Amino acid sequence: MNSSSLNSQIGQVVSIPRCDRWQAYQRLQELSIPCCCTEDGSLRVSIESPGGALQLWSVVQQLTASRPKLVYYLEQCWQLAA
Template identity: 45%
Template structure:
């Protein structure tokens, strides 16, 4: 099968809006997560561990949710009470 030289053969394709993919790409580069924006309009990300997966999710969420959704999520976080048992 012939692959286009502009599309990386590595990583996973992340579904994001085309208008957001370069911003997400830039943020992932800041986080040292290998990624590419090939000419086909996709965003390719190389995720090899759980922390990278969480960072990708966070970066995508930052650009894909509305301001109000972000505010609602933060308010839920602030209202959640978590008891730390590590110091018991």
């Protein structure tokens, strides 16, 4: 999806530090989640399913959460799987 068609659609603007924005954009592209960086520097993402929302949350957390918080999430997943 090109940026002009995404800009014309309703999308979610993700607040993420500029230094992490390109990495988030690349990962979302790999996951086939439509997104673009707008002229004002924000990252606009089109979420089309609950799975897409979860993937977006995961990408943002990987880039912005503290290490202890990421360890906590991982431990919670392991407890659920047991």
